[in-house]
Amino acid sequence: MKAIVQDVYGSVEVLELREVDAPVPGDDDVLIRVRAAGVDQGVWHLMTGLPYLTRVVGYGLRKPKTRIRGRAVAGRVEAVGRNIVGFRTGDEVYGTCEGSFAEYACAKEGRLALKPKNLSFEQAAAVPISAVTALQALRNAGRIQAGQEVLVIGAAGGVGAYAVQLAKAFGAQVTGVCSTAKTDLVRSIGADHVIDYTHDDFADGSRQFDLIVDTAGNRPLTVLR
Template sequence: MKAITQDTYGSVDVLELRDVDAPVPGDDDVLIRVKAAGVDQGVWHLMTGLPYLTRAIGFGLTKPKTRIRGRALAGLVEAVGRNVVGFRPGDEVYGTCEGSFAEYACAKEGKLALKPKNLSFEQAAAVPISATTALQALRDVGRVQAGQEVLVIGAGGGVGTYAVQLAKAFGAQVTGVCSTAKTGLVRSIGADHVIDYTHDDFADGAGQYDLIVDIAGNRPLSVLRRALGPKGTLAVVGGEGGGRLTGGFERSIGAGLLSLFVGQRLKGVMAVERAEDLRFLTGLIEAGAVSPVIGKCYPLADAPAAIQDLRDGHVRGKAVLTV
């Protein structure tokens, strides 16, 4: 089968489209004929091995533990292991695994759900990681409530476009922060207010929010806290910049420590992909409350370009590979 592989850590230049053996499903695995794969910032971190914390937590100290890149997918069930009871060959599914940038991939049953009926494979592949992260940031960490004022920083990106829609679905008043090029998009997905960070400062004291979801940002916690109500919650989703050791995760770690000493609730988001959240999202998607925003689709061979475009901020919403 064709797959995007890498043997060493590095830039997109280490990625190669190769012919490799198709995976063989174990007793607990679902073999999927991949139709589309989602591209997210995590792919860049696993490709480069940066920050070094990424390597230390199990992805390979000196070289990638998993040679095939990609984690989000949508496709057709090809075969199932003898312990799998929820799926059968021919089912249209979506979810996460290791090695989705390939024609075939194996996933655990607990990481998959039936694909929403109203989505294409490309749209479905854009959901699993980004939408799950947004859901857990708002519901589990943020404990969002109807009527609350929610600020989403990075509202025009992969996680951000879901965070805006999910916050609205939960009944919140939503303000999205994004660049000039993405203001129209953020309004179109339901944001009540949009702040263009190139012209305006959301932390100028003009407003305070019950919940702030900061996605892959680099603003100091002190700045974020100025826009947060005295008893508000800050959910830090990932982060960029920082040192090569812990990278943007320094802010998540610092948020948890600082939260012990202030009235505000500050917490990093460590999303966990699971089938029950996919099924929850499916309900919202099929009801029309949430829709994937895809900036661009790329053929599998162009995975390096997709990752670089996403890293450079050139993608509105999600980037997706068609397989």
């Protein structure tokens, strides 16, 4: 099969399109014929090996442990392991795995879901990582409640755009922070208020928020408080 492979850490120049052996599913695996694969910030971290903590936590100290890039996937089930009960050959699925930038990829059953019929494969492949990250931030960590004031920093990014829409779905009043060029986009996805960080400081004390989702994570906690 064809796949996007890297042997060393680095910039995009280390990625190569090659012919490699197709994965063989184990008893607990689902083999997917990939129709679309998502790209998110995590792919860049795994490609470059930066920050170095990425390597320490198990992705390979000197070189990538997993040579095929890509984690978000959408496609059709080609085969299932003997312990798989939730999917069968031909199902259209989406979710996460290792090595989705290839014609075939293996995923664990718990990391997949049936693809909604009203989504294309390309749309579904954009959901698993960015949308789930936003959902975990709002629901699991932030314990969002209807009527709360929620601030989303980086509201036009992959995670931020989902955070704005999900916060609205939870019934919150949402303020999005973004650059000038993206204010119209953030308004179009449902933000009640938009702050252009190139002109205004969201932390000037003029407004208070019940929950702040900082997708970049590069502002001191003291500023957010």
